Amino acid sequence: MIVQNVLHRPVRTAITLIGVAVEVTLVIIVVGLTSGLLTETAKRTEGVGADVMVQPPSASIFMAFSGAPMPIAIGAKLEELEYVQSVAPVLVQFNSVNGLDIVYGIQPESFRSVSGGFVVYSGTELQDPNDILIDDVYARAKKVRVGQTLHILEHDFHVAGIVEHGKGARLFVLMSTLQEMSGAHDKASVFFIKCDRSDHTAAVTDEISGLLPRYEIRALKDYISLMTSSNLPGLGAFINVMISIAVAIGFLVTFLSMYTTIIERTREIGVLKSLGASKSYIVQIILSETTLLCFTGAVGGVGLSYLMRTIVLRIFPSLTILITLKWIALAGLIAVAGGLLGATYPAWLASRKDPVEALSYD
Secondary structure (H helix, E strand, C coil), rough: CHHHHCCCCCCHHHHHHHHHHHHHHHHHHHHHHHHHHHHHHHHHHHHHCCCCEECCCCCCCHHHCCCCCCCCCCCHHCCCCEEEEEEEEEEEEEEECCCEEEEEEHHHHHHHHHHHHCCCCCCCCCCCCEEEEEHHHHHHHHHCCCCEEEECEEEEEEEEEECCCCCCCCEEEHHHHHHHHCCCCCCCCCEEEECCCCCHHHHHHHHHHHHHCCCCCEEHHHHHCCCCCHHHHHHHHHHHHHHHHHHHHHHHHHHHHHHCCCCCHHHHHHHHHHCCHHHHHHHHHHHHHHHHHHHHHHHHHHHHHHHHHHHHHHHCCCCCCCCCHHHEEEHHHHHHHHHHHHHHHHHHHCCCCCHHEEEEEC
């Protein structure tokens, strides 16, 4: 009977299913986009190949939000430490023109000694002060080729080469050029340190802590675990707001659908109550129908999420949307809980119907 009642009004049922599906999709995509970007950024930073990362005091783990207050001369002191094989200073700048990108200003030799060097797909590495390297993901997303001019940071760069992605940023220029452009002469945002052996990481970290006691010193192997929404101010609140909006959508759609259903089925409810149906039985019927609608809508929302991810990644290849079983389950639970909450008042209203008045309802 529950399935028949749901299918009896196909248009309303379809609208309710769409509302619940949109709710689930919104939760999955928003969380998947934020967590995907954080995880992907952490993996690229780890992909530099360093063992230890040194940042200025109170610096954020999100390097785009850090300045460049460290004297580059610190690098020479770090190289003198025991177990340190090589040090690569990097100047980081955030570019918000034609997208959101992080630009690394590097010294090619020191960066190569830490990272193992770039895999060049086409073109050459950095040579001229106006050269820029881009990774293959950026080149595909922006449709940029070697030899073209790329305007970023209010400057025209010559695309010298396209390299394999995964070495920190997607854009690389000479550190001297970026220092000149940003007014950060002889400054660096971060030092990437390569140990002679990976099991010496803890010892090197302790040595640097003694040398630079107020600086932020992190082992790269633990970096991914730090890249969470709770560590970025405002991001957790943004996710909670978006989830609240999604719940509100599901609540209102379900509430309006079930409330209208109760009004239209007044005579039917009167018949059931005249035959001895209890209030709890009436409530059970309404909530069972709601659960079926929400569950079906949630399944549709999961499918819609994967479809949306495919479309978004085709349009924006540089983005990462991470869909996990955890958030699929949570989004489904949120949809069902919101739907049941929205159906509570209509169910209570149905259980309070007077049989005589319900049977006389036209």
